[in-house]
Amino acid sequence: MMELTRKGEYAIRGIVYxxxxxxxxxxxxxxxxxxxxxxxxxxxxxxxxxxxxxxxRSYRGTGGGFVLGRSxxxxxxxxxxxxxxxxxxxxxxxxxxxxxxxxxDCTVHPVWVxxxxxxxxxxxxxxxxxxxxx
Amino acid sequence: MMELTRKGEYAIRGIVYxxxxxxxxxxxxxxxxxxxxxxxxxxxxxxxxxxxxxxxRSYRGTGGGFVLGRSxxxxxxxxxxxxxxxxxxxxxxxxxxxxxxxxxDCTVHPVWVxxxxxxxxxxxxxxxxxxxxx
DNA sequence: CCAAATAAGATTATTTATATCCTATTTAGT
DNA sequence: ACTAAATAGGATATAAATAATCTTATTTGG
Ligand code: SF4
Ligand code: SF4
Numbered sequence: 335m336m337e338l339t340r341k342g343e344y345a346i347r348g349i350v351y352x353x354x355x356x357x358x359x360x361x362x363x364x365x366x367x368x369x370x371x372x373x374x375x376x377x378x379x380x381x382x383x384x385x386x387x388x389x390x391r392s393y394r395g396t397g398g399g400f401v402l403g404r405s406x407x408x409x410x411x412x413x414x415x416x417x418x419x420x421x422x423x424x425x426x427x428x429x430x431x432x433x434x435x436x437x438x439d440c441t442v443h444p445v446w447v448x449x450x451x452x453x454x455x456x457x458x459x460x461x462x463x464x465x466x467x468x
Numbered sequence: 469m470m471e472l473t474r475k476g477e478y479a480i481r482g483i484v485y486x487x488x489x490x491x492x493x494x495x496x497x498x499x500x501x502x503x504x505x506x507x508x509x510x511x512x513x514x515x516x517x518x519x520x521x522x523x524x525r526s527y528r529g530t531g532g533g534f535v536l537g538r539s540x541x542x543x544x545x546x547x548x549x550x551x552x553x554x555x556x557x558x559x560x561x562x563x564x565x566x567x568x569x570x571x572x573d574c575t576v577h578p579v580w581v582x583x584x585x586x587x588x589x590x591x592x593x594x595x596x597x598x599x600x601x602x
Numbered sequence: 603c604c605a606a607a608t609a610a611g612a613t614t615a616t617t618t619a620t621a622t623c624c625t626a627t628t629t630a631g632t
Numbered sequence: 633a634c635t636a637a638a639t640a641g642g643a644t645a646t647a648a649a650t651a652a653t654c655t656t657a658t659t660t661g662g
Binding site for chain 1: 469470471472473476477480484505545549550553554555556557558559560570575576579580582583586587590591594598599600601
């Protein structure tokens with residue numbers, strides 16, 4: 335239950351790799367993909383998503399590639415995961431209002447809220463700097 | 469990310485309903501299903517799973533139905549969820565050995581172990597008695 | 603024997619996950 | 633300007649998981 339998808343796993347591997355590189359070092363997608371053992375075309379999609387929200391910067395054309403959008407200590411694992419997997423939500427009733435008609439007096443609902451908070455908290459405390467092993 | 473499936477949600481609703489009933493009260497599947505708003509045939513499958521591991525007891529034939537297998541304070545939400553969803557595992561590398569060749573020196577791995585432990589802990593602390601609202 | 607009820611296996615439909623393909627666009631260097 | 637290198641983005645394909653239903657069998661009380 336509650337398993338990260340490949341997409342999420344690949345996303346983390348890819349961006350953590352960037353975090354291990356020297357700052358502002360532009361990395362080829364092909365290099366990243368082979369280094370972290372992820373299908374290149376799939377990783378391309380993931381990094382496009384990252385790029386849109388500024389987690390990475392992309393450079394097109396010859397000499398292009400990817401760089402972290404911010405310093406590694408300013409990017410949390412929570413951001414990375416939610417960028418590709420969507421919000422952390424152990425059940426539909428914690429994604430927003432009106433998802434379940436029973437939530438008003440449901441005794442289980444608070445448990446999921448608690449799970450959501452705990453997981454978010456753990457992931458938010460981990461930065462790419464922590465994960466880079468530097 | 470990490471969302472409970474319908475099956476899990478239905479399973480919880482169904483067994484929590486049983487916990488709200490008087491002890492040893494045999495409940496019709498059709499009554500449970502309509503009370504918690506779950507497709508009856510789907511709930512049947514779920515309760516068959518519960519029955520196999522003793523979370524509920526089933527009685528066949530006329531006057532049959534389902535009863536909790538143990539007193540509600542002895543059944544945790546963790547048991548219920550894992551019975552139908554499988555083990556709590558935020559990533560494949562925490563399901564068992566050898567799931568990922570990178571786990572030996574992976575910096576992310578411990579984070580998932582932590583998430584797994586926290587979630588399991590939260591769910592294990594909640595019993596059906598708590599959820600029954602009695 | 604009959605009607606009520608769950609058990610169990612098979613099957614189907616839908617959705618999500620996991621990619622891959624193709625074309626477009628951008629850029630550096632010549 | 634031209635070319636090769638590189639990412640962007642849309643469309644498509646395949647596979648797997650989810651969600652549900654169908655059918656048949658078995659059990660039980662009356
Ligand atoms: S836990 Fe409660 S509020 Fe959440 S989906 Fe289930 S019934 Fe609805
Ligand atoms: S977090 Fe690390 S150990 Fe776990 S699957 Fe990813 S690479 Fe493997």
